[in-house]
Amino acid sequence: MTTVEKQLKAAPRRYGYILTITAITLFLLYWSSSAIDFSKVDEKGIAIAEGIIKGLLQPDLSLFNLTKQSVPYLLVETLAIAFLGTIVGAILSIPFAFLAASNIVPKPVAWLTRLLLIIIRTIPALVYGLMFIRVTGPGPFAGVLTVGITSIGMLSKLYVDAIEELDTKVLESMTSIGCSTFEKIRYGIVPQLLSIFMSVTIYRFDMNMRDAATLGLVGAGGIGAPLMFAMRSYRWNQVGSILIGLVILILIIELFSNWLRAKLVKG
Amino acid sequence: MYDKLFPPKKFVLPNGKVVLQKRSRVPFITLIVIIAAVISYRFTEFSFQVLFTRINEFFKIIGDMIPPNWDYFPQLWKALLDTLKMSLIGSFIGAILALPFAVLSSSNIIKSKTVVSVFKIILSLIRTMPTLVSALIATFIFGLGPMAGTVAIMLFTLSYVGKLLYEAIENVDMGAFEAMESIGMTRIQSFRYAVIPQVLPGYLSQSLFCFEGNVRYAAILGYVGAGGVGLLINEGLGWRDYPSVGMIILALVVTVFIIERVSEHFRKKLI
Numbered sequence: 001m002t003t004v005e006k007q008l009k010a011a012p013r014r015y016g017y018i019l020t021i022t023a024i025t026l027f028l029l030y031w032s033s034s035a036i037d038f039s040k041v042d043e044k045g046i047a048i049a050e051g052i053i054k055g056l057l058q059p060d061l062s063l064f065n066l067t068k069q070s071v072p073y074l075l076v077e078t079l080a081i082a083f084l085g086t087i088v089g090a091i092l093s094i095p096f097a098f099l100a101a102s103n104i105v106p107k108p109v110a111w112l113t114r115l116l117l118i119i120i121r122t123i124p125a126l127v128y129g130l131m132f133i134r135v136t137g138p139g140p141f142a143g144v145l146t147v148g149i150t151s152i153g154m155l156s157k158l159y160v161d162a163i164e165e166l167d168t169k170v171l172e173s174m175t176s177i178g179c180s181t182f183e184k185i186r187y188g189i190v191p192q193l194l195s196i197f198m199s200v201t202i203y204r205f206d207m208n209m210r211d212a213a214t215l216g217l218v219g220a221g222g223i224g225a226p227l228m229f230a231m232r233s234y235r236w237n238q239v240g241s242i243l244i245g246l247v248i249l250i251l252i253i254e255l256f257s258n259w260l261r262a263k264l265v266k267g
Numbered sequence: 268m269y270d271k272l273f274p275p276k277k278f279v280l281p282n283g284k285v286v287l288q289k290r291s292r293v294p295f296i297t298l299i300v301i302i303a304a305v306i307s308y309r310f311t312e313f314s315f316q317v318l319f320t321r322i323n324e325f326f327k328i329i330g331d332m333i334p335p336n337w338d339y340f341p342q343l344w345k346a347l348l349d350t351l352k353m354s355l356i357g358s359f360i361g362a363i364l365a366l367p368f369a370v371l372s373s374s375n376i377i378k379s380k381t382v383v384s385v386f387k388i389i390l391s392l393i394r395t396m397p398t399l400v401s402a403l404i405a406t407f408i409f410g411l412g413p414m415a416g417t418v419a420i421m422l423f424t425l426s427y428v429g430k431l432l433y434e435a436i437e438n439v440d441m442g443a444f445e446a447m448e449s450i451g452m453t454r455i456q457s458f459r460y461a462v463i464p465q466v467l468p469g470y471l472s473q474s475l476f477c478f479e480g481n482v483r484y485a486a487i488l489g490y491v492g493a494g495g496v497g498l499l500i501n502e503g504l505g506w507r508d509y510p511s512v513g514m515i516i517l518a519l520v521v522t523v524f525i526i527e528r529v530s531e532h533f534r535k536k537l538i
Contacts, residue, residue, distance in 0.1 A: 032352035035417045040410025048407045080307035087304055122520045124487040130504045135324045140311035214399035250395040
C-alpha cells in the first residue's frame with residue numbers, strides 16, 4: 001500500500017452524517033416541490049408570454065419623449081429616489097454603526113443595536129413603503145424614506161465590520177506624539193473608514209435602484225406604477241419600452257458603480 | 268484633467284528636490300454629490316416639514332403592531348409555509364440551472380467567444396430585472412399563486428449564483444486542468460476532476476446564501492399575487508389591522524433568523 005492510499009483510507013468517514021443531511025435535504029425538496037404547478041398555464045398565459053416578447057421587440061417609442069409621463073422622466077425620478085434614499089440611509093447608518101461596534105460601546109449596547117438592525121433588515125421594503133404612504137401620502141417622497149430605511153440594515157452591518165477592523169496602532173502612535181482627540185479622529189480614523197464607507201454606499205446605491213423601481217408597485221413613486229398599469233391593461237408595447245428603459249438604466253448604474261468602486265479600491 | 272485645472276501643490280525639500288502633492292478631489296466630489304442631492308430633492312418632493320410633522324404616524328403604526336395579534340397565527344401558517352416552499356424549490360432549481368449557464372459563460376472552458384458573451388449577456392439581463400417585476404410578469408403567465416413566485420426566485424437565483432460561479436470558474440488554477448488533459452483525459456473528465464473540486468464549496472455556500480436572501484424576497488412577492496405572506500401583509504395594512512401585520516412580521520423575523528443561523532452553520536463548514 002502506498003502512502004497516498006494510506007492517507008486516503010485514513011480520511012474520516014462520516015457516512016451517517018452525510019446520509020442524514022442528504023435525507024433531510026431530499027425530504028425538504030420533495031415537500032417544497034408542491035409549489036410547482038403548471039395547471040394554471042393555459043392558452044391565455046401563453047398568449048400573454050407572446051405579447052410580452054412582441055412588446056419587447058416592438059417597444060412603444062412614443063413614450064421616449066420629455067413629458068411627465070414619459071419613460072425617461074420616470075427613470076430619472078426612480079434614480080432620484082434611489083440616490084436621495086441612499087444618502088438618507090447612509091447618514092442614518094453612521095450612528096447605528098458606531099452603536100453596534102463592540103470595540104466602541106459596551107457589549108450589551110452593541111448587542112441590542114444589532115438585534116434592532118436585524119429586525120430593521122428583515123422587514124421587507126414593500127412593508128415600509130406601505131407604511132410610509134400612510135405618513136406622507138403616495139408619491140416619490142414615500143419612496144425616498146423607504147429606500148433610506150431599508151438601506152440602514154445592510155449599510156450599518158457593513159460599516160460595523162469596517163469599524164471593528166480599525167487599526168488602533170495608528171491611534172496609539174498619534175496619542176504618543178501628542179495629537180488631540182479631534183486630530184486623532186480627522187487623521188487617524190476618517191482616512192481608514194472613508195473609502196470603505198463610500199465603496200459600501202455606492203454598492204447599496206446600485207441595489208437601491210432595483211428597490212426603487214419596484215416601490216412604484218405600491219404607489220411610492222418611480223417607474224413601478226406605470227409598469228403595473230401597462231401590464232394590467234395588456235399594453236405590451238408600453239411594457240416593452242418601460243422594461244427596456246429600466247434594464248438599460250440599471251445596467252448603466254451597475255457598470256458605473258463597479259468602475260467607481262474599483263477606482264476607490266485602487267486609491 | 269482635474270490636475271490641469273487645479274495644479275498640484277509644490278514642496279521643495281531641504282535637499283532641493285521638488286515633490287508634487289496632487290490636490291484633493293474631495294471638494295469636487297462633495298460638490299457633485301450635493302448638486303445631485305438637491306436635484307433629487309426637487310424631483311422627489313422631499314419635505315422636511317412633512318417629515319417632522321407626520322413622522323409620529325409611522326411610530327404610531329409600529330406602536331399598534333406591538334403587541335402582535337397572536338390569534339392571527341393559524342391563518343398565517345399556510346402562507347408562511349408557501350413562502351418557504353417557494354424560496355426553497357426556487358433556489359434549488361435556480362442553483363442547478365446556474366451550473367450549465369456558468370460553464371457556458373466561462374471564457375477559460377468554452378473557447379468560442381460568441382457563446383461566452385451571449386451567455387454572459389443573458390445572465391446580466393436576467394439579473395437587472397427586479398425580482399418583483401419578474402414575479403409580476405410570471406403571475407400573468409403562470410397564474411396567481413406560488414408557481415409565479417417560484418419562477419421569479421428561480422430566475423434571480425440563476426442569475427446571481429450563475430454570475431458568482433462563472434467568476435469562480437474563470438479564476439481557478441488551470442494548471443491541474445492542463446495536466447489532466449496532457450495525460451489523456453477528455454475535457455469533460457478534466458473539468459470534473461480539476462475544476463469542480465475547486466469551485467464546489469464556494470458554489471454550495473453561495474447557493475445557501477442566496478436561499479437566505481430569497482426567503483426575504485419571497486415574503487413580499489405575494490403583493491403582486493405570487494403566493495406567500497405578501498398578500499396578507501397587503502391586506503393587513505389595507506384594513507389598518509396593524510396587530511396582525513405585527514404578527515406576520517414577527518413570524519418572518521423569527522423564520523429568517525432561524526434559516527440564517529442554519530445556513531451560516533453549513534456555510535462555515537463548507538469553507
